[in-house]
Amino acid sequence: RKEVEQDPGPFNVPEGATVAFNCTYSNSASQSFFWYRQDCRKEPKLLMSVYSSGNEDGRFTAQLNRASQYISLLIRDSKLSDSATYLCVVTSLGGNNRLAFGKGNQVVVIP
């Protein structure tokens, strides 16, 4: 079983609509959780950290459900510039906090 599972999509979203997706992780002892954004042929960039209490950054809301081991991301009022791949990331144990990535959710915002 992969450490982080994501449905790659693509998710075709009309401009202005809301899109939500989630990922599951296999290691119940994982400590830190993130969403990274990756544009085509570019490096991943940190979008937001994810906390158990949930957190919001503008149009983006992230939630963590430790009991069910899933993380979600919701994007409201989608913009064309939101088109990207959103990578679910979990830090593993072992002292080096290596990042374990999912395959990513590809989002295409359509005018």
Add this chain to the structure above:
Amino acid sequence: ETGVTQSPTHLIKTRGQQVTLRCSSQSGHNTVSWYQQALGQGPQFIFQYYREEENGRGNFPPRFSGLQFPNYSSELNVNALELDDSALYLCASSLAGGSETQYFGPGTRLLVL
């Protein structure tokens, strides 16, 4: 941008050759992690260097090796290249063995023919 640089940006090699990729970490960062991202996949952890020592390794064969210099820049070496080594190689710079946010460089795109 992140201040993390990588060279070269693109590289074409043939099967069996060797390659060295370079990464300069963000100023003040003492940790560099390397990841391999195949097409359509998420990045996979190769290994991490913290204060010039290897600090963890992913599921990659020994022909993937690396080192970190006193200025905390790092190299990734791959021997006996295989076609499946074709990927985007990313380095990430951070503090304190990766416990802080990791910032990615632009990557090196390697094609093995």
